[in-house]
Amino acid sequence: METVELLIDNIPIKVPAGTTILKAAEEAGVHIPTLCYLEDINEIGACRICVVEVEGYSTLAAACVMPVHQGMVVKTNTPAVRASRRMNLELILSDHDSDCPTCIRNGNCELQTLCEELNVRNVRFEGTKKHERILDTSTPALVRDTGKCILCYRCVSVCDHVQGVDAIAAVNRGFETTIAPAFNKGLIDVPCVECGQCILTCPVGALYEKECIDEVWTAIADKEKFTVVQTAPATRVSIGEEFGMEPGDISTGQMVAALRRLGFDAVMDTDFTADLTIMEEGHEFIERLTEGGVLPLITSCSPGWVKYMEHFYPEFIPNMSTCKSPQQMFGALAKTFYAEKIDLDPEKVVSVSIMPCTAKKYEAQRPEMRDSGYQDVDYVLTTRELARMIKEAGIDFKNLPEEDYDDPMGESTGAAVIFGATGGVMEAALRTAYEVITGKTLASVDFHDVRGLEGIKEATVDVDGTEVKVAVAHSLGHARELLERVKAGSQYHFIEIMGCPGGCIGGGGQPIPTDTEIRDARMKGIYEADEAMALRKSHDNPSIKAIYEEYLGKPLGDKSHHLLHTEYTERSQY
Amino acid sequence: MVKENRVVLRNHGELDPLKIDEYIARDGYNALKKAFNMGQDDVIEEVKASKLRGRGGAGFSCGLKWLFTKQVEADQKYVVCNADEGEPGTYKDRMIMQYDPHTLIEGMAICGYAVGADKGYIYCRGEYPYILDILNTAIGQAAEKGLLGDFSIEVRYGAGAYVCGEETALLASLEGKRGEPSCKPPYPTVEGVWKKPTVVNNVETFASVPSIINKGAEWYSSIGDPDYPGTKILTLSGDVNNTTFFEVPTDTTLREVIFGLGGGMKDGKAFKAAQVGGNSGAFVPESLLDTPIAFDSMESISATLGSGAVFVLDETRDIVDVSCRVAGFFVHESCGKCAPCRIGTTRIHEIIERIGQGRGNAADLVLLKDLGSVMAGSCLCGLGQAAPVPILSVLKHFAEDYDAAIARAGEVC
Numbered sequence: 010m011e012t013v014e015l016l017i018d019n020i021p022i023k024v025p026a027g028t029t030i031l032k033a034a035e036e037a038g039v040h041i042p043t044l045c046y047l048e049d050i051n052e053i054g055a056c057r058i059c060v061v062e063v064e065g066y067s068t069l070a071a072a073c074v075m076p077v078h079q080g081m082v083v084k085t086n087t088p089a090v091r092a093s094r095r096m097n098l099e100l101i102l103s104d105h106d107s108d109c110p111t112c113i114r115n116g117n118c119e120l121q122t123l124c125e126e127l128n129v130r131n132v133r134f135e136g137t138k139k140h141e142r143i144l145d146t147s148t149p150a151l152v153r154d155t156g157k158c159i160l161c162y163r164c165v166s167v168c169d170h171v172q173g174v175d176a177i178a179a180v181n182r183g184f185e186t187t188i189a190p191a192f193n194k195g196l197i198d199v200p201c202v203e204c205g206q207c208i209l210t211c212p213v214g215a216l217y218e219k220e221c222i223d224e225v226w227t228a229i230a231d232k233e234k235f236t237v238v239q240t241a242p243a244t245r246v247s248i249g250e251e252f253g254m255e256p257g258d259i260s261t262g263q264m265v266a267a268l269r270r271l272g273f274d275a276v277m278d279t280d281f282t283a284d285l286t287i288m289e290e291g292h293e294f295i296e297r298l299t300e301g302g303v304l305p306l307i308t309s310c311s312p313g314w315v316k317y318m319e320h321f322y323p324e325f326i327p328n329m330s331t332c333k334s335p336q337q338m339f340g341a342l343a344k345t346f347y348a349e350k351i352d353l354d355p356e357k358v359v360s361v362s363i364m365p366c367t368a369k370k371y372e373a374q375r376p377e378m379r380d381s382g383y384q385d386v387d388y389v390l391t392t393r394e395l396a397r398m399i400k401e402a403g404i405d406f407k408n409l410p411e412e413d414y415d416d417p418m419g420e421s422t423g424a425a426v427i428f429g430a431t432g433g434v435m436e437a438a439l440r441t442a443y444e445v446i447t448g449k450t451l452a453s454v455d456f457h458d459v460r461g462l463e464g465i466k467e468a469t470v471d472v473d474g475t476e477v478k479v480a481v482a483h484s485l486g487h488a489r490e491l492l493e494r495v496k497a498g499s500q501y502h503f504i505e506i507m508g509c510p511g512g513c514i515g516g517g518g519q520p521i522p523t524d525t526e527i528r529d530a531r532m533k534g535i536y537e538a539d540e541a542m543a544l545r546k547s548h549d550n551p552s553i554k555a556i557y558e559e560y561l562g563k564p565l566g567d568k569s570h571h572l573l574h575t576e577y578t579e580r581s582q583y
Numbered sequence: 584m585v586k587e588n589r590v591v592l593r594n595h596g597e598l599d600p601l602k603i604d605e606y607i608a609r610d611g612y613n614a615l616k617k618a619f620n621m622g623q624d625d626v627i628e629e630v631k632a633s634k635l636r637g638r639g640g641a642g643f644s645c646g647l648k649w650l651f652t653k654q655v656e657a658d659q660k661y662v663v664c665n666a667d668e669g670e671p672g673t674y675k676d677r678m679i680m681q682y683d684p685h686t687l688i689e690g691m692a693i694c695g696y697a698v699g700a701d702k703g704y705i706y707c708r709g710e711y712p713y714i715l716d717i718l719n720t721a722i723g724q725a726a727e728k729g730l731l732g733d734f735s736i737e738v739r740y741g742a743g744a745y746v747c748g749e750e751t752a753l754l755a756s757l758e759g760k761r762g763e764p765s766c767k768p769p770y771p772t773v774e775g776v777w778k779k780p781t782v783v784n785n786v787e788t789f790a791s792v793p794s795i796i797n798k799g800a801e802w803y804s805s806i807g808d809p810d811y812p813g814t815k816i817l818t819l820s821g822d823v824n825n826t827t828f829f830e831v832p833t834d835t836t837l838r839e840v841i842f843g844l845g846g847g848m849k850d851g852k853a854f855k856a857a858q859v860g861g862n863s864g865a866f867v868p869e870s871l872l873d874t875p876i877a878f879d880s881m882e883s884i885s886a887t888l889g890s891g892a893v894f895v896l897d898e899t900r901d902i903v904d905v906s907c908r909v910a911g912f913f914v915h916e917s918c919g920k921c922a923p924c925r926i927g928t929t930r931i932h933e934i935i936e937r938i939g940q941g942r943g944n945a946a947d948l949v950l951l952k953d954l955g956s957v958m959a960g961s962c963l964c965g966l967g968q969a970a971p972v973p974i975l976s977v978l979k980h981f982a983e984d985y986d987a988a989i990a991r992a993g994e995v996c
């Protein structure tokens with residue numbers, strides 16, 4: 010590879026040709042502040058915070074996009090550079106609703122951090138005009154506050170380049186520019202899938218989840234109500250980050266303890282219904298494979314993906330597994346099976362879920378999701394919201410003694426926890442489908458081909474002489490790519506799709522920041538949790554065996570059909 | 584007395600633009616034929632040797648731009664003519680397209696041959712709808728006569744955004760995207776329209792080429808200023824007697840333009856300032872009028888030749904008010920992509936408005952200068968970088984006008 014030599018703040022450094030000044034400076038140990046920059050996603054040089062002096066240039070250069078060249082002389086700390094960075098921050102602040110103390114991102118805001126880093130002490134444009142503030146609360150999951158928006162374009166880029174949804178873009182121009190759905194409509198009027206990836210990229214508080222913390226506090230405090238909470242697989246490897254733990258640290262026991270201290274009456278696990286999903290979906294797969302149903306079968310756990318499919322690829326509705334997501338299976342059972350078991354009026358049950366996801370808030374409100382006769386899941390809290398409640402309650406999360414989930418929906422296997430990472434549902438399904446079809450025991454339960462952060466993964470599994478071809482995609486951009494391959498003739502038996510990059514560990518409800526490195530660490534945590542489990546195959550879960558014996562009968566049976574399966578609706582794009 | 588030298592406008596008023604035979608009768612398409620018989624590199628070498636520099640404002644060597652585009656390996660290349668002509672007070676490109684379209688077409692075709700592009704686009708200012716028929720008729724006639732070889736030209740229209748004259752924004756708009764500039768590199772010569780190597784030149788630049796090929800680089804480079812040779816079309820407006828256009832050698836001074844060809848100030852009033860190069864240009868005081876219009880001479884007085892618009896103000900004009908209107912133009916035309924331009928243009932306007940209304944103070948002047956110099960140095964594209972130029976120029980040359988406005992504010996209190 011061609012390399013070039015340059016000087017950054019008098020430090021000689023050698024980097025590959027084409028490297029940006031920003032990256033080269035990192036190599037040289039020089040930190041250049043950035044704001045709109047988001048590696049590989051948003052590299053547009055729009056905020057002008059990363060400007061540096063380059064010898065021979067009459068204007069400053071944006072370090073995030075400017076490639077280095079041989080003999081380049083860069084200065085990152087000159088009067089002009091400092092003046093520009095501060096002035097540009099002042100300008101941004103002058104058009105920003107700086108109500109920091111009550112902002113959802115207070116203390117975790119890149120704009121705040123930059124002002125601190127760059128010693129901004131006053132804004133010389135007080136009392137001047139601001140662009141229009143629109144508070145878009147039209148969807149069940151997301152809030153868009155244009156008054157906080159600093160127009161960094163990160164959300165636009167992630168929605169377009171990563172998710173391929175393109176629900177938001179710049180509207181109007183100049184000072185009047187806002188980031189909005191077409192024609193300044195609400196997000197509800199465009200094919201936004203509510204995945205929340207925009208929230209993860211937002212440097213400020215312009216995009217956030219629609220919180221339901223207060224509703225949950227009220228339910229907990231209500232003596233008449235019985236609160237049941239479930240926790241999604243991916244939350245246990247990320248919530249610790251909110252309390253100073255490392256990404257991927259497994260804090261299942263602390264989370265259970267914290268939920269009890271918050272006052273939930275029963276603390277159970279979405280992992281239980283993840284195992285149940287495998288029983289249902291595994292048998293659905295076996296049925297389609299052996300009896301000639303529509304293939305490839307495509308997973309339906311990810312509500313962002315489901316909504317995306319309904320908007321953009323409705324022709325795949327027959328391919329979709331009819332299984333509800335684990336959250337919704339849990340919800341339906343909480344107000345039927347569980348309520349009966351502990352002799353409770355289901356009307357008194359308030360069912361809450363802790364999810365790494367924003368689209369789950371939307372999913373819970375879909376009209377189909379009322380098979381118990383009530384809304385099956387009443388409130389969905391993101392991982393972040395749960396952390397906020399724990400902080401509000403003054404609980405020392407990190408040092409909590411670990412506790413176990415309640416029965417009868419608290420027991421799970423390693424196959425369930427891996428639902429949290431891309432490829433996990435596929436792997437879990439293969440573990441069960443293989444053993445059910447062949448009647449043999451797997452020599453190794455690990456299917457490494459479907460693990461990892463590669464965008465689209467393919468594998469072939471020999472199931473007693475039948476070559477089963479599977480594919481896994483995460484992020485909707487990759488989903489689109491995979492579906493286009495299918496339309497062009499690629500043959501698969503089974504496809505797993507997760508809406509968010511990395512799967513649920515990278516979900517829109519997860520702690521901020523969530524980047525590739527953090528996704529990777531959380532994923533490691535997921536597979537560690539799997540390995541640490543005594544049981545690693547869903548069909549081995551004693552509580553699953555019990556619920557079939559006691560209540561459901563058999564996979565794909567009548568009761569399952571009523572409570573655990575669903576249907577899909579074609580939706581327009583405009 | 585300074586005289587016009589019509590090179591680009593040699594056919595102006597001499598022919599019917601819709602009759603190709605009249606153009607051919609005046610030596611038309613000879614240069615293209617001549618080019619076809621030269622090697623591609625020789626054509627580029629000739630243009631380079633002529634020292635022709637871009638007439639769209641940035642003054643980059645035309646020959647070098649063609650050479651860079653030719654040197655990139657690609658299965659497809661494009662020639663794009665920047666006919667967005669958004670600079671207020673400027674209509675030179677329209678003069679060329681409306682009255683002598685074949686000169687432009689011939690120039691573009693020569694470029695296409697030289698760089699290896701078989702497709703050209705003319706990106707035309709949206710406010711010139713009547714040019715479309717003229718251009719398409721002319722292109723059709725040239726193609727019908729087989730004069731263009733395998734080169735074809737398509738006319739596309741802008742939608743009224745000034746920023747779409749900036750080449751990267753223009754290319755985005757041409758592709759049907761929001762007209763927003765992007766950071767360079769990559770330059771259009773490497774990654775232009777549809778991500779292919781693209782020459783982007785101004786109408787006047789292309790229209791200069793046929794004469795250069797016909798009469799040779801030596802002839803051209805001997806006209807006007809040696810570092811920015813040739814002629815430049817100027818459009819004169821404001822408080823002068825002859826508000827019209829002229830094509831002059833580039834060593835002509837501003838004084839010769841305004842008081843010679845321009846016939847001096849209207850109604851015998853005294854000269855106050857001239858804004859040169861359009862709205863993004865500096866205001867030049869009387870003391871600097873002996874500066875030649877050539878690119879580098881203008882730069883040496885912190886001004887720009889820009890599009891060649893010369894807007895003259897007499898002694899009765901209120902400089903604070905005029906600069907406030909100029910600032911308002913940039914508020915309207917900022918695309919909103921980069922922070923300093925999106926917000927800075929509005930803040931500049933607010934401050935000047937406040938001063939003009941008698942609500943300003945001395946700190947405002949400091950802030951205006953600080954903001955202006957930061958924008959000039961750190962905005963993403965030429966629009967934001969140039970937006971403070973006129974303001975900084977009046978603060979420098981007409982500081983007393985601003986001081987007076989601020990002193991008035993003191994009285995009000």
Ligand SMILES: Cc1cc2nc3c(=O)[nH]c(=O)nc-3n(C[C@H](O)[C@H](O)[C@H](O)COP(=O)(O)O)c2cc1C
Nearest residue numbers: 637638639665668669748749750784785788965966
């Ligand atoms: C805000 C802005 C507006 C511009 N408008 C025009 C225009 O209307 N016409 C034009 O030819 N160049 C315009 N330019 C310059 C172009 O970016 C580019 O430099 C030019 O088209 C190159 O052609 P040339 O080398 O022949 O001058 C503009 C630049 C900026 C920054």
